[in-house]
Amino acid sequence: MASYFPDVTANRFPPQHPLQRNLGFIFDVDGVLCRGEDVIPRAPEAIERLRRGGKRVIFISNNSTKSRADYIAKFERMGIPVTPDDLVLSTYATAQYVAQERPGAKVYMVGAPGLAAELELAGLVLVEDPFQAEYVVVGSAFDGTGRIREDNAHRITGALRALYHAGAKFIATNPDRIFPAKDGVIPGTGAVIGALSYMLDREPDAVIGKPSKYIVEIALSRLGLSPGECAIVGDMDTDMLAGKRLGMTTVFVRSGAMTEEKLHSLGVKPDFAFDSVIDILAWEGG
Numbered sequence: 001m002a003s004y005f006p007d008v009t010a011n012r013f014p015p016q017h018p019l020q021r022n023l024g025f026i027f028d029v030d031g032v033l034c035r036g037e038d039v040i041p042r043a044p045e046a047i048e049r050l051r052r053g054g055k056r057v058i059f060i061s062n063n064s065t066k067s068r069a070d071y072i073a074k075f076e077r078m079g080i081p082v083t084p085d086d087l088v089l090s091t092y093a094t095a096q097y098v099a100q101e102r103p104g105a106k107v108y109m110v111g112a113p114g115l116a117a118e119l120e121l122a123g124l125v126l127v128e129d130p131f132q133a134e135y136v137v138v139g140s141a142f143d144g145t146g147r148i149r150e151d152n153a154h155r156i157t158g159a160l161r162a163l164y165h166a167g168a169k170f171i172a173t174n175p176d177r178i179f180p181a182k183d184g185v186i187p188g189t190g191a192v193i194g195a196l197s198y199m200l201d202r203e204p205d206a207v208i209g210k211p212s213k214y215i216v217e218i219a220l221s222r223l224g225l226s227p228g229e230c231a232i233v234g235d236m237d238t239d240m241l242a243g244k245r246l247g248m249t250t251v252f253v254r255s256g257a258m259t260e261e262k263l264h265s266l267g268v269k270p271d272f273a274f275d276s277v278i279d280i281l282a283w284e285g286g
Contacts (some may be wrong), residue, residue, distance in 0.1 A: 003039045005067070005105065005156060007192065011191070014151075018031060018272065019096050019231060019272070019280065021229075021249070022055070022221075022229065022230060022231040022240065022247065022249055023055065023056060023225055023229045024055065024056040024058070024223040024229055024230040025050055025055055025056070025058075025092055025230065025231065025232075025233060026058050026059075026219050026220075026223070026224040026230055026232045026233065027047070027057065027058070027059050027060070027218070027232075027233045027234075027277075028059075028060060028061060028062075028210075028233060028234035028235060028236070028256075029055045029059055029061040029065055029071070029181065030061065030179065030180050030253050030256070031180040031234075031235035031236070031253075031255060031256020031257050032061075032160070032233060032234060032235050032253055032255065032256060032277060033047075033078065033080070033277065034074075034078060034143060035180055035181070035182055035210065035255075035256070036180075036181050036182035036250075037074075037077070037182070037225070038182055039078045039079070040138060040255050040276055041056050041125050041276070041279065042276070042278035042280070043078070043080075043276070043277045043278065044078060044079040044080045045278060046277040046278045046280065047080050047277075047282055048080075049281055050226065050281075054221050054273050055091065056224075056225065057086070058086055058145060058187065058219050058222055058223055059071075059075075059082065059086055059087050059088070059210045060088045060210070060219050060232075061087075061088075061089050061090065061219065062071075062088075062090045062173070062174035062176050062187050062189075062215075062236075062238060063089065063090055063091075063092075063140075063179075063210035064090050064094075064111055064112070064114075064115055064139030064140045064173035064174055064209070065111065065112035065114050065115065065119075065139065065140055066089065066091065066112070066114040067089070067091055067092075067113075067114040067115075067260060068087050068091075068092055068116040068118070069117070070114050070117055070183055071087050071089060072084065073088070073215065073218070079264070085098040086222075088215060088219045089118070089206055090139075090173040090209035090215060090254025091114055091115045091117075091118040091139065091173060092118050092204050093208050093209070093215045093218055094118070094119075094137060094139075094171060094173045094208040094209075095115075095118040095121065095122035095124065096122060097126060097171065097208050097214065098119070098121035098122070098135055098137065098171060098216075099123055101199070102134065102135070102285045103123060104123055104125060104196060105124055105134045105135050106124075106125045106132055106133055106134045106135070106137070107124045107126055107127065107128075107133065107134070107135045107137050107138075108126075108127055108128075108130050108132075108133035108135070108136050108137075108153060108155075108158055108162045108168065109126055109137045109138075109155070110136070110138045110141050110158075110159050110192055111135070111137070111138065111139030111140060111141065111173070112139060112140065112149065112212050113138070115139040115158070115173065117222075119137065120278060121254060127158065128158075130159065130161040130165070130166060131161065131165055131166050132161070132166070132170075133162035133166050134136075134166075134168055134169065135168055135169045135171055136159045136163055136168045136170050136171065137171050137172075137173065138159060138171070138172045138189065138192050138193055138204070139171070139172075139174075139189055139192075140171065140173075140179070140187075140188060140189045140192070140258070141155065141171040141191075141192050142155065142179075142186055142187050142188075142191075144181055144182075144186070145181070145183075145186065146181065146186030146187055149151035152193040153225075156192060156195060156196070160196060160198060160199055161169060161197040163196065163200055163202070164200060169205045169206075170196070170200075170202065170203075170204045170205050171205060171206050171208065172193050172204040172205075172206070172207045172209075173188060173189055173207075173208055173209055174182065174188070174189050174190075174207065174208065174210065174238070175189070175190050175193065175207050175209065175211075176188035176189055176190050176209070176236065176239065177190040177191070177194075178190075178239060179257065180235070180256045180257035181239055184187045185257050189209075193207075194284075195274055209238070210234075210238040210239055210241070211234075211237075211238045211239075211241035211242040211245060211280075212242070213242070213245055215242075215244060216232070216242045216243075216246055219244075220246075226266040227246040227247045227248045227273075228247055228248070229242050230248050230249070231243075231249035231250070232248050232249070232250055232251065233251040233253060233277065233280065234251075234253070234256075234268065235253050235254070235256025235257060235258055236254065236258050237256060237258060237262075237263055237266050237268045239252075240252060240268045241268060242264065246270075249271050249272070250270040250272070251269045251270060251271065251272045251274065252270035252272070252273040252274070253272065253273075253274050253275070253276055253277055253279075253280075253282060254274070254275050254276070255275065255276040255277070260273055
């Protein structure tokens, strides 16, 4: 399949490629560039060629288990050079949201060490007593195999008490129901949100990750581009909905957790669909 993306010396796109007008590309990570620790074939090449072609690239993830430091190490293992400014993670965005709303707030957290690290870097105080909490921040309680992490064994009960008794605000890192892992899908943060929402008959006060505009607007600000100048590339309905809400070009890849049939059954139709990231770089018309 012939590529219409530019040679390093050309630094331009021929007009027949439908994505040539996009100056920036916002990539989801899990299911798009990798599955667990396994790199999706030729994903690093696709990113390199986009950058060499003069396109601005940034990475956005609803993964609520990793800090920016974790992701920098992960990208190094994948062979994709990044800086902290290239990464817009739900852990970071959630910490910034709470810190801007109430600096130094007391937070009871459900989630992984990566989320805790970003909350503390934002100057927030993590508390173990749910009755002291001003905020409950909910991320994924599951490990990479889909089991509830040992350090989260009692935290759903703690979060329930903080919300029910202490009147804490309810903040969720992302709404993802499922998450792509190496051996198949596992429960996502949405499983914890759903349990708490059902028990309390209460939705979160804020959901920070995609399809929320909040996290995507951070990415657009980093790129210095308008939504109409950018494409978002993802494998989930949340990616496509986030792009559509902001007027971005939406590009679905079939390499992740959601099938195209499932996507369409949810009433979501992306502008383009490809088997994987590398296929974005080729175009045969149609």
